[in-house]
Amino acid sequence: QKEVEQNSGPLSVPEGAIASLNCTYSDRGSQSFFWYRQYSGKSPELIMFIYSNGDKEDGRFTAQLNKASQYVSLLIRDSQPSDSATYLCAVNAPGGFKTIFGAGTRLFVKA
Protein backbone atom coordinates (compact mmCIF):
# COMPACT_ATOMS: atom_id res chain seq x y z
CA GLN A 1 0.00 0.00 0.00
CA LYS A 2 1.36 3.40 -0.98
CA GLU A 3 1.66 5.94 1.80
CA VAL A 4 -0.33 8.57 -0.12
CA GLU A 5 -2.63 7.46 -2.90
CA GLN A 6 -4.33 9.50 -5.56
CA ASN A 7 -6.24 8.61 -8.68
CA SER A 8 -3.83 9.42 -11.51
CA GLY A 9 -6.64 10.54 -13.80
CA PRO A 10 -6.86 12.28 -16.07
CA LEU A 11 -9.95 13.91 -14.65
CA SER A 12 -11.77 15.93 -17.28
CA VAL A 13 -14.44 18.50 -16.37
CA PRO A 14 -16.17 21.21 -18.39
CA GLU A 15 -15.47 24.85 -17.67
CA GLY A 16 -17.60 26.10 -14.79
CA ALA A 17 -18.09 22.67 -13.22
CA ILE A 18 -16.84 21.44 -9.85
CA ALA A 19 -13.68 19.32 -9.94
CA SER A 20 -13.30 16.85 -7.08
CA LEU A 21 -9.85 15.45 -6.29
CA ASN A 22 -9.33 12.73 -3.73
CA CYS A 23 -6.45 11.40 -1.67
CA THR A 24 -6.02 8.70 0.97
CA TYR A 25 -3.09 8.22 3.32
CA SER A 26 -1.89 5.24 5.29
CA ASP A 27 -0.29 6.68 8.46
CA ARG A 28 -3.03 7.40 10.96
CA GLY A 29 -0.64 9.62 12.95
CA SER A 30 -0.26 12.14 10.12
CA GLN A 31 -1.08 15.67 11.22
CA SER A 32 -0.68 18.06 8.29
CA PHE A 33 -2.13 17.82 4.81
CA PHE A 34 -1.38 19.88 1.75
CA TRP A 35 -2.59 20.33 -1.80
CA TYR A 36 -0.13 21.54 -4.42
CA ARG A 37 -0.73 22.44 -8.04
CA GLN A 38 1.97 21.68 -10.60
CA TYR A 39 1.90 22.89 -14.17
CA SER A 40 3.84 20.89 -16.72
CA GLY A 41 7.56 21.60 -16.44
CA LYS A 42 7.12 23.76 -13.33
CA SER A 43 7.59 23.22 -9.62
CA PRO A 44 4.73 22.58 -7.19
CA GLU A 45 2.93 25.57 -5.74
CA LEU A 46 0.93 25.37 -2.54
CA ILE A 47 -2.82 25.80 -2.90
CA MET A 48 -4.06 24.92 0.57
CA PHE A 49 -3.15 23.21 3.81
CA ILE A 50 -5.48 21.69 6.36
CA TYR A 51 -4.85 20.29 9.83
CA SER A 52 -8.28 19.80 11.39
CA ASN A 53 -11.18 17.60 10.45
CA GLY A 54 -13.80 19.31 8.36
CA ASP A 55 -13.77 21.80 5.53
CA LYS A 56 -11.49 24.73 4.81
CA GLU A 57 -12.41 27.20 2.09
CA ASP A 58 -10.20 29.63 0.19
CA GLY A 59 -11.80 31.32 -2.77
CA ARG A 60 -12.81 28.68 -5.31
CA PHE A 61 -10.96 25.95 -3.41
CA THR A 62 -12.25 23.81 -0.54
CA ALA A 63 -10.14 21.23 1.23
CA GLN A 64 -11.87 18.51 3.22
CA LEU A 65 -10.22 16.30 5.81
CA ASN A 66 -11.56 13.18 7.47
CA LYS A 67 -8.90 11.70 9.75
CA ALA A 68 -11.08 8.75 10.78
CA SER A 69 -11.31 7.68 7.14
CA GLN A 70 -7.74 8.87 6.37
CA TYR A 71 -9.12 10.85 3.48
CA VAL A 72 -8.38 14.31 2.08
CA SER A 73 -10.10 15.96 -0.83
CA LEU A 74 -9.92 19.16 -2.82
CA LEU A 75 -12.91 20.73 -4.52
CA ILE A 76 -12.44 23.35 -7.21
CA ARG A 77 -15.58 25.34 -7.93
CA ASP A 78 -16.20 27.15 -11.20
CA SER A 79 -13.30 25.33 -12.83
CA GLN A 80 -11.33 27.32 -15.39
CA PRO A 81 -9.08 26.11 -18.23
CA SER A 82 -6.19 27.69 -16.27
CA ASP A 83 -6.85 25.13 -13.51
CA SER A 84 -5.64 22.39 -15.87
CA ALA A 85 -2.61 20.96 -14.08
CA THR A 86 -1.48 18.07 -11.91
CA TYR A 87 -2.71 18.28 -8.32
CA LEU A 88 -0.45 16.75 -5.69
CA CYS A 89 -1.65 15.66 -2.28
CA ALA A 90 1.04 15.78 0.40
CA VAL A 91 1.11 14.55 3.98
CA ASN A 92 3.61 15.34 6.74
CA ALA A 93 4.69 12.19 8.47
CA PRO A 94 4.54 12.12 12.27
CA GLY A 95 7.66 13.80 13.59
CA GLY A 96 7.26 16.44 10.93
CA PHE A 97 10.46 16.32 8.94
CA LYS A 98 9.27 14.21 6.02
CA THR A 99 6.64 15.25 3.51
CA ILE A 100 5.17 12.41 1.48
CA PHE A 101 3.58 13.21 -1.86
CA GLY A 102 1.09 11.27 -3.88
CA ALA A 103 1.73 10.70 -7.56
CA GLY A 104 -0.76 13.42 -8.47
CA THR A 105 -4.03 13.66 -10.36
CA ARG A 106 -4.05 15.28 -13.80
CA LEU A 107 -6.97 17.65 -14.25
CA PHE A 108 -8.19 18.92 -17.61
CA VAL A 109 -10.78 21.69 -17.72
CA LYS A 110 -12.39 21.90 -21.15
CA ALA A 111 -13.44 25.32 -22.43
Place this chain on the structure above:
Amino acid sequence: ETGVTQSPTHLIKTRGQQVTLRCSSQSGHNTVSWYQQALGQGPQFIFQYYREEENGRGNFPPRFSGLQFPNYSSELNVNALELDDSALYLCASSLDLAGGTDTQYFGPGTRLTVL
Protein backbone atom coordinates in the same frame (compact mmCIF):
# COMPACT_ATOMS: atom_id res chain seq x y z
CA GLU B 1 7.84 33.71 -7.28
CA THR B 2 8.76 31.92 -4.05
CA GLY B 3 12.14 33.56 -3.52
CA VAL B 4 13.84 30.17 -3.81
CA THR B 5 16.29 29.77 -6.68
CA GLN B 6 18.07 26.73 -8.07
CA SER B 7 20.96 26.26 -10.46
CA PRO B 8 21.54 25.05 -13.01
CA THR B 9 18.17 24.84 -14.75
CA HIS B 10 19.16 21.86 -16.87
CA LEU B 11 22.08 19.49 -16.72
CA ILE B 12 23.23 16.52 -18.77
CA LYS B 13 25.67 14.02 -17.30
CA THR B 14 26.87 10.54 -18.17
CA ARG B 15 26.56 7.46 -16.04
CA GLY B 16 29.19 7.24 -13.31
CA GLN B 17 29.81 10.98 -13.12
CA GLN B 18 29.19 13.19 -10.11
CA VAL B 19 26.90 16.22 -9.96
CA THR B 20 26.29 19.14 -7.61
CA LEU B 21 22.99 20.98 -7.63
CA ARG B 22 22.53 24.27 -5.82
CA CYS B 23 19.68 25.99 -4.04
CA SER B 24 19.31 29.41 -2.51
CA SER B 25 16.58 29.61 0.10
CA GLN B 26 14.58 32.59 1.24
CA SER B 27 16.52 34.69 3.71
CA GLY B 28 15.75 33.58 7.24
CA HIS B 29 14.56 30.12 6.23
CA ASN B 30 16.44 27.66 8.40
CA THR B 31 15.17 24.49 6.77
CA VAL B 32 15.75 23.14 3.29
CA SER B 33 14.41 19.89 1.91
CA TRP B 34 15.42 18.19 -1.31
CA TYR B 35 13.12 16.10 -3.48
CA GLN B 36 13.51 13.95 -6.58
CA GLN B 37 10.61 13.94 -9.01
CA ALA B 38 10.66 11.36 -11.78
CA LEU B 39 8.44 11.87 -14.80
CA GLY B 40 4.79 11.21 -13.97
CA GLN B 41 5.48 10.79 -10.25
CA GLY B 42 5.16 12.94 -7.18
CA PRO B 43 8.24 14.40 -5.49
CA GLN B 44 10.15 11.89 -3.36
CA PHE B 45 11.78 13.17 -0.18
CA ILE B 46 15.58 12.84 -0.25
CA PHE B 47 16.63 14.63 2.92
CA GLN B 48 16.18 17.74 5.00
CA TYR B 49 18.69 20.11 6.58
CA TYR B 50 17.98 22.34 9.54
CA ARG B 51 20.55 24.93 10.64
CA GLU B 52 23.28 23.14 8.64
CA GLU B 53 22.61 19.67 10.12
CA GLU B 54 20.87 16.80 8.37
CA ASN B 55 17.52 16.45 10.11
CA GLY B 56 16.03 13.47 8.32
CA ARG B 57 16.48 11.29 5.28
CA GLY B 58 14.28 9.38 2.88
CA ASN B 59 14.99 6.07 1.16
CA PHE B 60 17.95 7.22 -0.91
CA PRO B 61 21.43 5.64 -0.92
CA PRO B 62 24.46 7.37 0.63
CA ARG B 63 25.69 8.52 -2.77
CA PHE B 64 23.06 11.26 -2.35
CA SER B 65 24.53 13.77 0.07
CA GLY B 66 23.96 17.38 0.95
CA LEU B 67 25.23 20.48 2.62
CA GLN B 68 23.57 23.57 3.99
CA PHE B 69 25.49 26.81 4.52
CA PRO B 70 24.96 29.74 6.90
CA ASN B 71 24.02 32.03 4.02
CA TYR B 72 20.81 30.02 3.33
CA SER B 73 22.30 28.23 0.35
CA SER B 74 22.51 24.47 0.05
CA GLU B 75 23.82 21.73 -2.22
CA LEU B 76 22.73 18.30 -3.30
CA ASN B 77 25.57 16.05 -4.42
CA VAL B 78 25.04 12.81 -6.27
CA ASN B 79 27.96 10.46 -6.90
CA ALA B 80 28.23 7.57 -9.35
CA LEU B 81 25.25 8.71 -11.38
CA GLU B 82 22.86 6.07 -12.65
CA LEU B 83 20.36 6.29 -15.49
CA ASP B 84 17.49 6.21 -12.97
CA ASP B 85 18.79 9.42 -11.40
CA SER B 86 17.35 11.30 -14.36
CA ALA B 87 14.65 13.47 -12.81
CA LEU B 88 13.62 16.94 -11.72
CA TYR B 89 15.36 17.85 -8.47
CA LEU B 90 13.50 20.28 -6.27
CA CYS B 91 14.56 22.12 -3.18
CA ALA B 92 12.04 23.62 -0.79
CA SER B 93 12.73 26.01 2.04
CA SER B 94 10.72 26.74 5.14
CA LEU B 95 11.08 29.12 8.03
CA ASP B 96 11.58 26.43 10.59
CA LEU B 97 11.33 22.65 10.76
CA ALA B 98 8.99 21.53 8.01
CA GLY B 99 5.86 20.07 9.42
CA GLY B 100 2.94 21.31 11.40
CA THR B 101 2.00 24.77 10.28
CA ASP B 102 5.20 25.53 8.40
CA THR B 103 4.86 26.06 4.66
CA GLN B 104 7.47 24.86 2.20
CA TYR B 105 8.37 27.10 -0.74
CA PHE B 106 9.68 25.26 -3.78
CA GLY B 107 12.37 26.41 -6.16
CA PRO B 108 11.94 26.01 -9.94
CA GLY B 109 13.94 22.78 -10.00
CA THR B 110 16.93 21.39 -11.85
CA ARG B 111 16.25 18.94 -14.66
CA LEU B 112 19.01 16.29 -14.61
CA THR B 113 19.45 13.91 -17.52
CA VAL B 114 21.85 10.99 -17.15
CA LEU B 115 22.96 9.34 -20.41
